[in-house]
Amino acid sequence: MNRTLTAAVHQEEDWYVARCLELDVASQGHSLEEALTNLREAVELYLEQTSQPEIEATPFVTSFQVASAA
Secondary structure, eight states, rough: OOOOEEEEEEEEETTTEEETTTTEEEEESSSSSHHHHHHHHHHHHHHHOOOOOOOOOOOOOOOOOOOOOO
């Protein structure tokens, strides 16, 4: 059975850090694609090793603007 999960990705210097928003799992890679591939593998391993994983509801993710002092 396939399940769709959500990843948030940000860049830290030479690394892309990918975090699953529904689970407490993260990974990284030198490219966006590598980070997401590594996250997928980490989530699959986590789900295999956890008998009853706590999968949170997918959060509502949006953007917003703030006034800048500069």
